Amino acid sequence: MRFPIALYLHVPFCATRCHYCDFNTYAGLETLFEPYVTALCQEIRSAGAARGRPAASTIFIGGGTPTVLPADLLVQALAACREAFDVAADAEITCEANPGPPAASKTGAVDQPRFALLRRMGVNRLSLGVQSFDDDELRWLGRIHTSSEATRAFTAARAAGFANLNLDLIFGLPGQPPATWRRTLAHAVSLQGEHLSLYGLTLEEGAPLTDRVRRGLTPAPDDDLAADLYLFAADFLATHGYVQYEISNWARPVQTTSATPNSPASDRRCRHNLTYWRREPYLGFGAGAHSFETAPEAAGADRRWWNVRAVPDYIQRMNTTGSAEAGQETIGGRLAMGELMMLGLRLTMEGVSDARFREQCGAEVAEVFEREIRRLAGRGLLERLPDRVRLTPNGRLLGNRVFAQFLP
Ligand code: SF4
Known part of the structure; x- marks a missing residue:
């Protein structure tokens, strides 16, 4: 194993299902x-x-809504991680949570005492599913909380000692007025969270919203509107001190006296998700969770596998066979290289460095993908720097088309 491992714990439970969600x-x-x-x-x-x-x-710890679980169960899961793995003293430990009415603990909504408990368990990063600060939009999305409850959750998390907070926001609702998106962003910025994840609304197979659109009961999201809102957000967040480091993610640099650049104290990029984008190993636990391990040698085949999705099947398989694995694939050669490009190019600043490509693939990116890089650079979607390739601002809007060029 050439890298430390990232651990993902899937909690497949929510109080209710949001209309747009297709998660397990x-x-x-x-x-x-x-x-x-x-x-x-x-x-x-x-x-x-x-x-x-x-x-x-x-x-x-993601989901789902991990905080629907009683605290003692979350404690057990984290204790199992520490027992089975050598968890670094400075490990980033994230828990997802949703705002909501404080009294309704069964919804997984969290208040200050529950946040304080998470801190005492060692959770040091909280990701709040806010989605919007507009109550009409929240209702339309099927969220169980209001805008002011989201603000209260954020404030309570800060008061409980969380110094690393992410807000998830959704844009591109059908007919979304730019003014409400501006207000949501302005409010998010005023809270001074360390990290923002912005997701365009998409129609996912199996989500109730997709069915409503197919039956003509709701208009479909508009790609041009979504692109305008995305570009607005990129400008707006840049002027408010957030640095875009991934197509959908922004982090606020933290002033520190630490002499160590990129230390957890000075860098609020999500270290866990960087593992995925850098194509480094991770182990996923729980129903439907995926895992990925790299071959010991750069030229070897990597392995990806996944668990059964249904919760009763997962429990039954673990109880009877001790494994919930439902399938696997090995990935090597050109496909592994293409995946590294597809994932790494999502990192808007970092891109794919020559050194990373060489270390992980045992080859030179400029030689393997010379034709693709030249063609995409010619179309203004990719830029070749002395030591790396990365998307241009235009390329960020057409990421999927760029990534497809690298896959066999
Ligand atoms: S989007 Fe809604 S239903 Fe989906 S995981 Fe989040 S809270 Fe649960």
């Missing part, structure tokens, strides 16, 4: 919380033991 998450499965976490801990322990308790640099 379910409402009304409270009776499965305990057996699910028991199975999750078993999977974590056996993965750590099989690899000789390797180093782990990040833990991301």
Whole structure:
């Protein structure tokens, strides 16, 4: 293993389902919380033991809404990670949470005492699913919280000691007035969170919204409107001190006296997600979770595998066979190189460096993809710097078309 591992824990439970969501998450499965976490801990322990308790640099508890779980179950899951892996003292430990009415703890909504408990468990980064600061938009999206409850959740998280906070926001709702998007961004900026993730609304197979659009009950999202809102956000956030480091992600540099550049104290990019974009190894635990391990040698084949999706199947498989693996693939050669380009080019500043490509693929990016890079640079979508390639601002809008050029 050439890198420390990133650990992802999937919590597939939510209080209700939002209209646009196609994640592997379910409402009304409270009776499965305990057996699910028991199975999750078993999977974590056996993965750590099989690899000789390797180093782990990040833990991301995502979902779903992880905070629907009672605190003692979250404590068990984190304890299993620490027992089975050598979790770094400065590990980034993220938990996703949703704002909501403080009294409704069964919804997974969090208040200051619950945030303080997460901090005491060692969670040091919180990702809040805010989505919008406009109440009409929140209702349309099927969210269970209001704008002011989202603000209260943010303030409570700060008061509980979270110094690394992300807000997830959605743009590109059908007919979304630019003014409401401006207000959402302005409010997000005024809260001074360290990190913002902006996602364009997309129609996902299986989401109720997609069905409503197909039946003509709701207009479809408009790509041109979404592009305008995205460009506005990029300008707006830049003028308010946020640095875009990935197509959908912005971080606020933190003033520090630390002499170590890019240390966790000075850099609020999401270290866990950087693992995915840099095509480094991660282990995913839980229903439907994916894992990826790189071959010991750059020229070898890497392996990706995934678990069964349904929660009862996951529990049953862990209880009976000790494994929930449902499928796997090996990736080597040109496909592995193409994946590195597709993922790495999402990093708008970093892109794919010659050194990274050489280290991970055992070849020169300028030779393997000479034709593609020349063609995309000629169309103004990619730029070749002395030591790396990366998207241009135009390329960020057409990322999927650029990435497709690198895949076999
Ligand atoms: S809270 Fe998040 S994971 Fe749960 S249904 Fe809504 S969007 Fe999906």
